[in-house]
Amino acid sequence: MKKLIFNYQPGQKVKLLDRYTLLAAGYPDNNDAQDFLNLLAGKEVVVDQAFTGEGIYTCTDEPDVAIHQVFIEKLIPQDEMTQVAIAKVIGISRNTVKGIIDRTIERMTTMIKDSGNEDDFKAAL
Numbered sequence: 001m002k003k004l005i006f007n008y009q010p011g012q013k014v015k016l017l018d019r020y021t022l023l024a025a026g027y028p029d030n031n032d033a034q035d036f037l038n039l040l041a042g043k044e045v046v047v048d049q050a051f052t053g054e055g056i057y058t059c060t061d062e063p064d065v066a067i068h069q070v071f072i073e074k075l076i077p078q079d080e081m082t083q084v085a086i087a088k089v090i091g092i093s094r095n096t097v098k099g100i101i102d103r104t105i106e107r108m109t110t111m112i113k114d115s116g117n118e119d120d121f122k123a124a125l
Helices: 019-024 083-090 094-115 118-124
Strands: 013-016 044-051 056-059 072-075
Touching: 083 094, 094 118
Parallel strands: none
Antiparallel strands: 013 044, 013 072, 044 056
């Protein structure tokens, strides 16, 4: 199974793999306070710089430490992530993102109407 490659952008918040996961994957255990394992593992950090095409990032907390993409567990969703930002992260066009969102809203609206529970859904909102 091929892993989806994301293109994280400066200002986005990401969660890094935790210590246990890194050790289980074969990362060497050590006591060096400046090593990635002891410095950033498991933390949520904000991307400072992105080296496009290389999958290497720096973060605002530790700008001197290079973070390879394989150490990033996930993107932390922001309250208001624009369609453009979503497209950049996933590496697809903004129009594709807009189409997906529009079709999803349309399908959900149809499902709600077909279920006959429109009032319940409106009350939940």
